[in-house]
Amino acid sequence: MSALFNDLQEGLLQAIDYAKGSGASRxxxxxxxxxxxxxxxxxxxxxxxxxxSQSVFANYLGVSVKTVAAWERGRTxxxxxxxxxxxxxxxxxxxxxxxxxxxx
Numbered sequence: 001m002s003a004l005f006n007d008l009q010e011g012l013l014q015a016i017d018y019a020k021g022s023g024a025s026r027x028x029x030x031x032x033x034x035x036x037x038x039x040x041x042x043x044x045x046x047x048x049x050x051x052x053s054q055s056v057f058a059n060y061l062g063v064s065v066k067t068v069a070a071w072e073r074g075r076t077x078x079x080x081x082x083x084x085x086x087x088x089x090x091x092x093x094x095x096x097x098x099x100x101x102x103x104x
Contacts (some may be wrong), residue, residue, distance in 0.1 A: 036087045040074035046090050047072075061085050 006010040017023030025032070038046070047057045058068045060084045078086065 027084045033087075035080065035083045038071075038078060038086055039084065040072050042090075043068075043078065043086065046086050050089050050094055 006073075010011070014023055047054070052060065054068045054072070055065050058065045061068070061078075063078075063082060067076070071078055
């Protein structure tokens with residue numbers, strides 16, 4: 001039988017044991033920090049430290065270039081997942097991959 005079937009069967013047997021009170025469940029605890037807020041200067045600093053143009057930064061965050069420009073001017077403010085990704089960039093330095101040109 002397939003590995004997927006074996007995994008499903010094992011999971012179901014564990015669920016049945018747990019429901020009967022004879023099995024132990026696995027639990028995971030995650031610490032989720034509150035979503036950070038960034039001002040226009042912090043946004044630009046994060047982008048510059050990541051060595052990204054507004055276009056690349058916008059693409060990375062999944063927003064338009066106009067949106068990034070508005071954030072950096074202080075006209076609008078990022079929310080949700082964009083702030084999570086900026087928090088990640090602020091904590092973890094991204095190393096750019098070298099560009100390799102392949103002639104065909």
